[in-house]
Amino acid sequence: MKNQLIEHVSSSLGKRKVAELQPMVNIDEIQHAQNSTFEGTKVLRLKGQVPLGGIRDIIASVKRAQIGGMLNEMELLDISSTVYGGRRFKKFIEDMIENAIELPILEELVRTITPLTDVEREIKMCIDDHGHVLDSASPTLRTIRHQIKSHEASVRSKLESIIRSSSSQKMLSDSIITIRNDRYVIPVKQEYRNNFGGLVHDQSASGATLFIEPQAVVAINNQLREVRVKEKQEIEKILHALSAAVAEVGEELLQNVRTLAEVDFIFAKALYAKAIKATQPKLNDIGFINMKRARHPLIAHEEVVPIDIELGKSYSSIVITGPNTGGKTVTLKTTGLLTLMMQSGLHVPIDEGSEMAIFQSVYADIGDEQSIEQNLSTFSSHMVNIIDILEHVDHQSLVLFDELGAGTDPTEGAALAIAILDDVYQRGARIVATTHYSELKAYAYNRPGAINASVEFDVETLSPTYRLLIGVPGRSNAFAISKRLGLNIDIIEKAKAQISTETNKVENMITSLETSQKMAEKEMEEAVKIREEAEALRKDLADKFAQFELEKDMLIEQAEKKAFKVVETAKEEAEFIIEELRELQKEANVVKEHQLIDAKKRLDETAPKQKDKKKKGVVKNIIKELFPGDEVNVTSFNQKGHIVDKVSDREFLVQIGIMKMKVAMDDLQLIDRPRPIEKKPVATVRGNSHHVKPELDLRGERFEDAMLRVEKYLDDALLAGYSQVSIIHGKGTGALRKGVLQLLKTHPHVKSSKMAGMSEGGLGNTIVEFK
Template sequence: MNKHFKALEFDKILEMLGKECSFADAREQALTLKPVFTKEETEKLLKETDDAYVLIGKFGTPSFGSPTNCANQLRRAQAGSGLTTLELLRIGENLRVIRSLRQWRNASDDRASSLDKYFNNLMPNKFLEEKINDAIIAEDEISDKASPTLSDIRRKIRTASSKAREVLDKIVRSSNYSKFLQDKVITQRDGRFVVPVRAECRGSIPGLVHDTSGSGQTVFIEPMGVVQANNDIRMLRNKEKEEIDRILLELSSMAGNCADSIIGSYQNLIDLNVIFAKGNLAYTMKAVTPIVNDKGYINLKKARHPLIDKEKVVPVDITLGKDYTLLVITGPNTGGKTVSLKTTGLLTLMAMSGLMIPCGDESEISVFKKILVDIGDEQSIEQNLSTFSAHMTNTIDILKQASRFSLVLIDELGAGTDPVEGAALAVAILQKLKEKGAKIQCTTHYAELKEFAITTEGVENGCCEFDVQTLRPTYKLLIGIPGKSNAFAISKRLGLSDDIIDNAQHLVSSESRRFEDTIEQLEKRRQTLEKRLKEANDTKALAGRQREKANSIIEKAKREAEREIEKAHQEAERISSRTKAQAQSILDRLENLEKKQKMSAEEKAKLRKSIDKMENTADPIKEKKNEKYTPPRPFKVGDSVLIFDIDKDAEILSINEKDGTAYVQAGIIKTKVKLSNLRLNKEKPKVTVQTSRKRNMPSKMDMNPTTEVDVRGETAMEAIMDVDAAIDNAVLMNINQLTIIHGKGTGVLRAEIQKYLRTHKNIKSFRLGNFGEGDAGVTICEIK
């Protein structure tokens, strides 16, 4: 592996990726994964990983089984060679995995994916797969179903074996021969059935001796009665072997004919397994797909080093390459400076290799031609190099290779030699790298480099925060602020005496002290501002939560109101239906009583009670909270009043002083209302319906405009006269619509009125009222 990549521990990331792979060749490919160096290739690899990540999230990781590389065996078969049962079984397993993966993709999602080219290049061969699986049961067992000939041969072998066993069973159970046997068992030697006979009795059982026991006390004799059967079995075994060889050769030939497609499909299996391993690794790391550019701009949000325990790692924000191309990170040892360097380089390498990176959404990474690194102790006794020499050798190599397409990461630049010379050398090296246009991130303890970052355009300071009170680093990277080494504070905290620390502080130059004091003041101001920012963010978050809570309450109230309105509608429909039924019942009773031509007082009382009950049921509106109201004068018939609880104007038709109620008309509706629920309106000119039965035509000045005529309770002749007068009145007053209130009753009055309307020259059209207009109890006319 490239030494720069290894210095960033990229090999350990590849080992993690290899553990996510399912079989050896995919694991080997994962371990040799290399980054690409163009934006297009990087985006293509990341897109494949992201698509695998999405598929895993929706449908889980597909099963890759245990495929093996059968390229050599397939090429041999392609050349005409026969394969063993184990080799054919492995080919069959590969075909099964190829088919199952293709089926998984077809069943998973209809949407196009960048992985489809890999899935489409998987070439299933179910015929060959089933042929192999039907023919071969295990590495050392061929199925009877492999061919009819093999099945027939094995049937004959079983028959011959059965005959031989029958003969030997008789010998074993015979009282004449059993006394010569060592054991009453039947065994085999060289594929032939024999019986164990005591050595001294070998002549007592005629037959062929095939073997002798190790002790010499037992001989294995093939009795003459089973010689022919054993010969038949031997011949059949030879035929069986020939048939098996033929079957294996035939399967090998079929596999050879498909060698190219199987080998190509296997390579796609490897590629897919590595891509899905990348997706699984992304889930393990809680990684995201970064935005990719080739401008050298890095903007990592909440980046986490993937090799540090995710429960302990502190996320850092790192930017480089836009407002500045050189970031100088300072701070105490073990504060996280080197981790910041490695995080930048390692996440860049991962993205360029198609791996999602552990950081926040909207993070951006750049593609570089070269990533050049000098991190760690490079001291080499064998090469007679000190630490400084080793680092300087690496730095010289970096200077030769660096360009504007390079990312340079240097840890403790200029360390290991005289501080004054080392600092000067470090500044000169950074200036040279900056001139070449490289994007540079380095760590240092030198105050000169902090000053260089403050005074040079395109260079920025950064520091790793350190808590002096606890003597522990917070591992937070703060960009824009130089860091302190905190050597005096740490030493004092650890117990170094004050006089030594004071003496050391006096030995430090006044300029260095002033610089450190300035840094300390900046740090204090930063902490104060950060605290205020945190408080502001907390307040903003609290306000946001409260706003969301208020919105939730409002939405809940709206939903409840809608439910109540719907419930009210349903209740109104129920009441309307019930009232209609009750009204029809009363009308039926009236009709029956009319037929009888008489009505008792008791029946009138019942009828009135039913009507009152129906009115109360049909008016379910709950009264408003009634305020104390005293009318300016007593109510009288004809007064214009307001029905308080429903905010509706009406006219008093009659007053019942006994029960404190009034019978009023609101529009076309007549109802009974309590006097306490009425409010007296201001006096208005009384509008009355011209229902006079006088046939003389009134003048236009004498007529009051009206759109209604009520003829309920009248005979047909009287009603027609009133309707005719109302129509004439409407024509003179230019009224376009007239409502005739005739009631439902038996329908006779309605029929007579409508019959008259059909012949009237001033009537354009007429219809029955709709729900809310009076239904079938009114007829609405349109005047020409």
């Protein structure tokens, strides 16, 4: 697992943190580490990547500078690069925080990063990206290098005149100038060595060519060597000065390195979590594990089979039984490894909503540890490990036993396994154990804190599915497998006869449990699918309804604007006419002034008033109690509806368009409440229209109640002598309108019914004419 994690670090600092990674036992420390990993995944999700390039491990260099040592050019460049990397990351996180992104742990970390721009600038001004000290590092160095170039030019000029001379060319092996021992020389044939004088610095492998520094350039080469010594001394002086500058901010640099190491480690954990599709679990210290769709991180994602593991609430021991190669050990390792990953601050490959327990110790006895050198059998090697576990296990431990009791006589091994499980259980530890002993199937049935489990096996394909079945013990598939492979049926039947009735009953019971669990899982999957489809449909309808309301409001607003414009034009024309009338008044004194004012007032009143859209939905809820039929505004959706029923004192069932939903009273604002219908004795209504209104308002009524009211109202209206009435049912879902129309069609005294005009309510009002 560490090998996978180390692939995601950006520096050797991060590698060291990964190498030092150990599980923690304090819940606060683990929660902090988990939160830091979550912040890393949050940054990656929002930004895609993190600027951590250029960070180097400069701890040794800084400490050497602090004791007066001189750093070389590359060490100083690493320090400059690390300072720049820290400064860039600090700004990156600060920019995210300024954009209201909450990163408390990273925010605290970047506060400890000191920019140190002065040191970075000094190093950059003196050393280029290739580690070469620049001429601009000091005036003295610039002068020295100018002298070097001048001397080099003089030497080359003299040597070129020699090699171009026709008399000298026959004495040279090649017409070139080269360097030996930091001095300029020319290649001379052996037999002409005395013709040039000077010094011999080297010869060819064959001895036929000597590399000679002619006497004519010896003095200039000496001057060049002296200047180069001065250059080296000046460079050392510059490096000493830069090293001293590093030493002055040594503690700040070391703090930066510690912080950047932690940052690199956090984002390595975040990148690893992204790679294995891991999530942050909820933590507890009471020993409760509920891992949903847990996956082993070392098995390829496309191959691993997710398993659900719950432990520590209804039962504290899981005994996984069944044949070998079924996946029991993988389940065991998944439980242990994910627990250790979580306690190391890593996110784990489980689904959201999972919960994991923090243990002080995790003990495991897994695999065949048989040792030839120690002369220990399989059973003995397991027992040595188990004895050591039993000496330390307590109520804060997680214990993993693989093939408990294996390697010895089945009867004794099963009995010993039961005794060990009982001992560990009584100490309060959480246990996951695997075994192929059928005797342990009964263990969980006789212990209130234990449960059976098995890994599913597909008899049709003769292979395990690796799905963990909690509550179902493993069963032997020997007969089924033998039959599939073609073993004679008579042999299989004789073998079955050798098995006791009790064993057969147990096997049949296990088969029934497996079948029942598969059916339950299938039905659960179908139910989840149906629920998801219903939720998607509800969301789609809500979106369409919201769009419809938006378009409706836009159309109404456009119509109002158009009407307002028409009336404004009419008013302008009326104003013009009134002005003409005033002129006539002056001439004829016929029209009175108050008549003109009244006429203008009537014109103003004809103008439609545009609705103030900003005031929509601000009706204050001053009613302390709501009743079915009340028209309300759901503030969270800014949608109107009406109360259908009261669910509790603080919650109501509200119908919004075609949808019904439960809404808290605090989320409701009362808009209108239908006036109660006064019940009058029949004798007072007969033949008297004064007590029966010409319209019936059904808005907010239940369907059944509304139909009863319509029937009674029609009788009352007939008795009152009306020839025509209105039934106001509103638009809503249309169900109430359809019910009213259907009732009117069958009523013996109704002549006709029609939709009211747009000014009278349109679809929300039906006009009824009696015979």
